[in-house]
Amino acid sequence: MALRLFRGKDGRLTAYAPVAGGVVRWTEDRPGGPTWTGPWLIEAPGLSEMTVAQGADGYAHIVGLRRRAGKDGAQVDVVHATQFQTGRPLTAWHSLGTPHPGDRAKAERTGAPAAAVDSSGAVHVFVRNAGRGVSTRRQDAKGKWGGWTDLKGTEVLDGLSAAETADGRVELFAPAGRGAALRWYQPEPGGALQRGEDIPARLQAGSASAVESSRDTVTHYWRDADGGGVLAWRPDAPATASLGGEAGSGPVAVVRAPVDGHDCVVLAHRDTGIGRLAVAAHPAEDEAAGVWWTLSGEAGARTPALALDGLGRVVLAAVALDGGLLVARQRTDERGLALRAWSRVSDAVERRTG
Numbered sequence: 001m002a003l004r005l006f007r008g009k010d011g012r013l014t015a016y017a018p019v020a021g022g023v024v025r026w027t028e029d030r031p032g033g034p035t036w037t038g039p040w041l042i043e044a045p046g047l048s049e050m051t052v053a054q055g056a057d058g059y060a061h062i063v064g065l066r067r068r069a070g071k072d073g074a075q076v077d078v079v080h081a082t083q084f085q086t087g088r089p090l091t092a093w094h095s096l097g098t099p100h101p102g103d104r105a106k107a108e109r110t111g112a113p114a115a116a117v118d119s120s121g122a123v124h125v126f127v128r129n130a131g132r133g134v135s136t137r138r139q140d141a142k143g144k145w146g147g148w149t150d151l152k153g154t155e156v157l158d159g160l161s162a163a164e165t166a167d168g169r170v171e172l173f174a175p176a177g178r179g180a181a182l183r184w185y186q187p188e189p190g191g192a193l194q195r196g197e198d199i200p201a202r203l204q205a206g207s208a209s210a211v212e213s214s215r216d217t218v219t220h221y222w223r224d225a226d227g228g229g230v231l232a233w234r235p236d237a238p239a240t241a242s243l244g245g246e247a248g249s250g251p252v253a254v255v256r257a258p259v260d261g262h263d264c265v266v267l268a269h270r271d272t273g274i275g276r277l278a279v280a281a282h283p284a285e286d287e288a289a290g291v292w293w294t295l296s297g298e299a300g301a302r303t304p305a306l307a308l309d310g311l312g313r314v315v316l317a318a319v320a321l322d323g324g325l326l327v328a329r330q331r332t333d334e335r336g337l338a339l340r341a342w343s344r345v346s347d348a349v350e351r352r353t354g
Contacts, residue, residue, distance in 0.1 A: 119168020
């Protein structure tokens with residue numbers, strides 16, 4: 001379960017990380033920092049997986065998989081809560097059930113959720129179902145949830161990755177166990193999801209991510225399961241691109257950002273060689289220009305996340321070994337992708353119900 005980092009409508013960043021008993025949240029005191037408030041514990045007993053999606057309205061939608069003990073055995077459901085404004089409490093957790101109502105054995109095989117928000121403000125939640133396909137449930141712009149829909153698919157593994165374009169099209173990328181990743185997309189904003197071409201790939205679990213790399217085009221990134229480093233693919237590309245980083249592991253964080261006036265994609269992952277984060281950048285949709293990974297931060301940092309702050313600077317955040325939040329910002333007085341010294345945010349948790 002990765003750290004998530006988002007910028008609100010007021011320009012302040014919020015970081016979310018799963019912990020025992022719920023989700024912790026850190027919030028910038030002002031756009032561009034450097035000080036933060038938190039962590040606050042958003043209580044959600046039994047939450048075992050968590051993701052966050054943000055719409056154009058700035059609302060943050062937290063979606064998780066909750067496992068609780070019941071008198072008749074384990075109870076599993078997908079839950080959702082919304083944060084409407086930066087730093088404000090969340091709504092109450094709302095259960096979305098699972099694609100297998102009334103069948104606890106199948107419900108227990110529900111996978112970790114992915115989520116995205118389309119142009120209408122509708123929230124799309126995706127999970128691997130018990131049949132190892134993908135099921136989705138959608139909340140419309142007025143807040144009403146529809147039922148679960150089976151998108152089909154075969155041999156789907158955990159580690160779904162959902163993304164949206166600036167005009168609100170949603171895409172889903174799903175690793176599968178037969179040497180391929182499956183893809184669904186909306187051909188137009190608000191349209192029904194369609195199955196795209198399969199992508200030859202063997203993914204390291206939980207490593208996939210995506211970014212809109214040009215208008216209406218999403219590039220998907222993942223780590224090769226056979227040690228081949230970070231790979232990238234997008235529709236109409238001649239082939240999957242190799243970006244190096246063979247010594248890394250875990251999730252690949254990604255953000256599109258200007259570097260020296262050039263439109264670039266910035267990447268980060270954990271380097272397993274000495275246990276530090278590795279950071280790289282390449283011109284958007286020009287992976288052939290070359291990617292050079294640079295180590296940064298303290299040993300043991302994990303689950304990196306990337307975002308642009310309220311001043312337009314790249315911010316790299318990670319979770320320290322002791323659970324604290326580590327933050328580094330892009331320097332604007334040097335050429336290239338240079339980061340300032342890392343800072344540590346307080347790790348004394350304040351308990352909150354929302």
